[in-house]
Every structure is written in structure tokens, then in C-alpha cells.
Amino acid sequence: MLRTIQRARTIEFQENFTYANDSVQLINGGLAAFRFVIKPEDGPQRLLIDVMVQQGDEDGDPMIELFAEHDDDTRDRLSRDDNGGSEQNARIERELEPGTYILTIRDSSYNPILSAEQKVFRLSIKPYSLDNIVSSDRTFTLVLGEEGGCVERSSCDLRVNEVKARAAVEDDDFFRVDLQTFDNDACLVVDVDPEGDSDTLLGIFDANREFIVSNDDWREEDQSSRAVLPVESGTQTLLIHVTSFSSDTKYSLYTEIRPREADGSCISVENFERPELEAQNAN
Numbered sequence: 001m002l003r004t005i006q007r008a009r010t011i012e013f014q015e016n017f018t019y020a021n022d023s024v025q026l027i028n029g030g031l032a033a034f035r036f037v038i039k040p041e042d043g044p045q046r047l048l049i050d051v052m053v054q055q056g057d058e059d060g061d062p063m064i065e066l067f068a069e070h071d072d073d074t075r076d077r078l079s080r081d082d083n084g085g086s087e088q089n090a091r092i093e094r095e096l097e098p099g100t101y102i103l104t105i106r107d108s109s110y111n112p113i114l115s116a117e118q119k120v121f122r123l124s125i126k127p128y129s130l131d132n133i134v135s136s137d138r139t140f141t142l143v144l145g146e147e148g149g150c151v152e153r154s155s156c157d158l159r160v161n162e163v164k165a166r167a168a169v170e171d172d173d174f175f176r177v178d179l180q181t182f183d184n185d186a187c188l189v190v191d192v193d194p195e196g197d198s199d200t201l202l203g204i205f206d207a208n209r210e211f212i213v214s215n216d217d218w219r220e221e222d223q224s225s226r227a228v229l230p231v232e233s234g235t236q237t238l239l240i241h242v243t244s245f246s247s248d249t250k251y252s253l254y255t256e257i258r259p260r261e262a263d264g265s266c267i268s269v270e271n272f273e274r275p276e277l278e279a280q281n282a283n
Contacts, residue, residue: 008033008102011125017045019125024051024105026119031106034123035069038098046095046128046211051105053089054120062121063108064090069100082108093128093201095211128211142188142257144181175240177255181233184259187266191254191274192225192242198249199223203241212238218269226269230260 011019011034024032038045051062063082067075078101084091090105107119179188194200202225203214218226225242242253254274260266 008035010034011036011103013125017042017047017125017127019123021123023054024121024123026105026107026121031104033105034103035100036103036125037100038096040098042098044095044097047093048124048126048128049092049094049103050124050126051090052122052124053087054122060119060121061088061108062090062119063106064092065104066092066094067102067104069102075102093214141178141180142255144179144184144186144257144259173242175242175253176237177240178235178237179231179257180235181231181257185233185264186231186257187260188229188231188238189254189256189258189267189272190227190240191272192251193254193274194224194244194249194251197223198244198251200225200249200251201243202227203243204229205239205241207237207239209239215269226272228266228269228272230266231257 009032013019013036017038019036026032049064049066051064053060053062061082064080065077066079067077069075079092079094081090081092083089103123105121105123107121177188179186190202190204192200192202199217200223201214201216204212204227206212213227213229215225215227217223231238240253240255242251244251258267
């Protein structure tokens, strides 16, 4: 593995840290390695790395690992993923500081009994961008102190039952929530509950599109996403991002703003219980 990494192919990014390789070929259980650099003047970059099965070769199952490479040739593994993308595809989403990185790709379904087995994958690296943001019909307001914690029940206890979050990078759902907490520091609860075996990913950003927090599976027994975060008094805007690791996913989104506990803390994700509400669509 070390010898293969030393022969890593260099990734030359296009504009805005975008890269696409249509032919990552692995033969007989081999491993492909790529090296890329984020320069100090570019600052931290939040990247989406996808490795997808080539069309017509659906029995492949890529697995990827991301390493930070140091000047003394030592390496620290930062992330590893097998099926984080759609279906059997692999995906890593991570903010990376300036430095040198190694990405390795192999086929986790490789059978050593088979000889000369060839798999072809596609590698895609894209910046995590929020340039195309929410439409007005997905904007709602939460006000601390009103009954139910919001201005209107329909705008606060938002349950989105018909939104389809399709596979990975190409289709994302964004919501803008305007918070009004006046003289009270508060806590915002965001809960995403997918139907069936679907697996959602939740991200929350500030109005300047700066990342705050994300969550994949907040508990082991299901694949729902949940985040609880403190918010300061006053008026502010946050962006909620929901996407899915599988195609044609349906989910419900619930948001709530509540006062902080007596000690100034927020309720834990484990202790929060979503109330039973009438389903309401936001299409």
C-alpha cells in the first residue's frame, strides 16, 4: 500500500477545486491513489469526494480512504467510506485545511478467487457550494415566546412529506429559517426523519454560508439526522441543508426553537422528543 501511494497520481484541479476522472481502473484487487494539494493562500476548502461505479459495471463496490500527508512522509487517515454515496458508491464530505492529501480507491467487493478482475470507477471532487440557495416557499420564521415557539403553527412545526432528496451531490434541499429570539438566548432543534431505509444527511450554515454543524445518524438504530445548537438573542438567519445517500428519498423536517436550560445549556439530541403533529406539505 505504501508503494502504491508513492506512485499516486497528481490531481490537477480545475477552477474552484473541481476534478473529474472518468476512468479509474482497478485490476485484480488493485488500489488507485491520488495526491492533491490545498495551498495556504486558498485557505480551508470543504470538498465533496464521490467515487461512483462506471455505468454498465454495477457489481462494483468502491471504498475510499482519505489521508493527510506530512513533510516527514508520515500519513494520518482522516476519513474512510464504503457506501456513503448513492447505492454502492462511496462519498466523503469534509473540510480540509491547507496541506497535502492522499485519496485511495479500491473495490471492497473484490473476490481473490477471480483472476484478472477489472473494475472501472469515476472520481469526482467538487466544492461544497451554497451559491444556489433556497426559494421563498421554503423560508419560515421561528419566534421564541409565542405559543408553540413560533409565529404560526404551519410555519414552525414544518413537516415536509413530499420533498424528494435524490442521490448525493446533484440534488439538495435548502431551507432558510429566520430566528427571532429577542432578549433570550435559545436553542434550535432540527430533526429530519426519512421514510423506510433511507439515510439523510443534515447540515446547518449561517447566513454567510459558513458551516456550523452537520449530522448523519444521531443514533445507531435508525438513519435519521438531528442537530441541536445554541443561538444568541436577536434576529438571525440560518440555512438548513438536507440531502440523501439514496435516490428518491422522502422525509419529514421538524424545527423548534426553545429557551435554554437553567444552566444555559441546550437539550441533548438524545433527550429531545418530536411532538406528534398533523402532516403539512411545503411544496
